Amino acid sequence: MKYLEKTFRWFGPEFGVTLQDISQTGATGVVTALHHIPTGEVWSKEDILKRKQDIEVANLKWSVVESVNVHESIKQGKPDRDIFIENYKQTLKNLAANNVKVVCYNFMPVLDWTRTDLDFKVNGNASALRYDHVALAAFDIFILKREGAKKDFSLDIQQKAATYFQNLTTSERDNLRDRVLAGLPGTRDVLSIADFQKHLDNYEQIDKHILKENLAYFLQQVIPFAQELGVLLCIHPDDPPFSILGLPRIVSNYNDIKFVLESCESISNGLTFCSGSLGASETNEMLDIINDFGDKIHFIHLRNVKREGQQSFHEANLFEGTTDMVDLMSAFVTEQIKREETKSGVVGIPMRPDHGHVILDDMKRMDEFYPGYSTLGRLKGLSELVGLEKGVRKYLLKN
Structure with a gap:
């Protein structure tokens, strides 16, 4: 019986959470990136190997890269975008050479996420x-x-x-x-x-249609190369999933995701399913996304948000938000069972608890963490998800 692979995000040696901390959480995999390398530059094989070895010393696995960021020239369709696309492909090649083959990325203009x-x-x-x-x-x-x-x-x-x-x-x-x-x-x-x-x-003349064209161009250049390498790319949804500050959003709902996955048909063109990002919009039917695009989900972020009306929300405890997490986990376990029966795809899909609350002793060292990435809050989320998955799996296999 293959469970979801339990992972924990880590931002590198300067981050307040250590690999030794993560090894005590029950996670077996690490989600990280070479954040010290500027966006657009190639990650060398040597730098990748060094990071991988550091992770393995702590008896963990580098499971997912989050993220190989996409340069703004690519998003904006500038004349030099092909240079940065070639750099992106070389980074994928160097990752694959070190057997790191799941790569999360996003196509959000300027900011990765926004909170007030x-x-x-x-x-x-x-x-x-x-x-x-x-x-x-x-x-x-x-x-x-x-x-x-x-x-x-x-x-x-x-x-x-x-x-x-x-x-x-x-x-x-x-x-x-x-x-x-x-x-x-x-x-x-x-x-x-x-x-x-x-x-x-720089985005004054770039609307949603143009940004989608630029994403499709990027995918058509990169995905066939990634498939040859055996690398799985998975795009992260917009956070929040609606336009803000005059910037277009193009990965916010079912139709957006359908466009992305159809822009270049390949198992290497996949989705990072983020229940927090997608759940912030009342129009998103997340079970439809899992059921219809399940074979292309290569990475899972699980957290819950409590919608407050008028597009406002806060990040809630796992079972106290707007989304029914039991339904989501049931859909993922069903997808796993399907993969196991058909012998297609990765059954142990990497999953990580997403943003955690700052609780207990972590309150004394809030300045050491990036927002949302305390140790104890995410450990609490991971523990809840482990129990939820086991309970759901037992129920589904009995019925």
């Missing part, structure tokens, strides 16, 4: 991540002062955003700015307003 509160209190004093659409509107209209921002929000949201902004102190306004601009991959860096505006300017 990195210390939202739940369950007493536990700390969670939250996205408040009113706060985002206040940032967009009154702090960023983006041209045309108001037309992206209803009159009701605009009015609430004005009141919200007026009630913020100068320090609170600065904190809101830094929280929104903190979504850079694998770093604590925060963009300045001026730098962020430059990034927005």
Whole structure:
């Protein structure tokens, strides 16, 4: 009987969570990347091997790369994009040479994720991540002062955003700015307003249709090469799964995912299923996504969000959010059983607990973690997922 492969994300030696910590969680695999190498540059075989050896010393396996980031020139379709695509392919080749063959990536413009509160209190004093659409509107209209921002929000949201902004102190306004601009991959860096505006300017002529074309071009160049290497690429959904700050979103729902997977038909063109990202939209039927695209799901992120209406949400305990996690796990175990019976695909799909709350002793060292990546909160999530999977599997096999 093959279970989901239990993994834990690790951001490298400078991260507050060590490999020794992870080895005590019950996880057998590590999800990581070479974050110190700038996006667009080739990861050498030597650097990859060094990271892999460090992981194996802790009796763990480098299960998934998250992420080999896609250069902005590729997303924007600039004349030099082919240079960065070739670099991307060389990195995949070097990973494959070290037998690291599951690669997560995303195609979100500029920011990897966006939250308006990195210390939202739940369950007493536990700390969670939250996205408040009113706060985002206040940032967009009154702090960023983006041209045309108001037309992206209803009159009701605009009015609430004005009141919200007026009630913020100068320090609170600065904190809101830094929280929104903190979504850079694998770093604590925060963009300045001026730098962020430059990034927005680069997308001024890029709408959803053009960004989809640029993604399809990238896939058509990279996926056949990845298939030859035996590498499985899996795109991560947008977080949040709707357009913000005037930037297009193209991996937010069933039809978006269908477009991605049909842009270059191959087992190597797959999906990272993230229940938190997809679950933030009330229109997403996640069971349909699993049932219809299950054979292309190469990596799983499991967390729950509690939707608050008007596109707002916070990250909730696993069984207290809007999504029925029992239904999701049942769908994944059913997909595993199908793979086992047909002898197709990876049965032990890598799975990791996604963003965890900051709880207990981790509260004393919050500055050591990236937002959402404390040790104990994710350990709690992993433990719950292990028990859930075993219970679901036993029930399904009996019935």
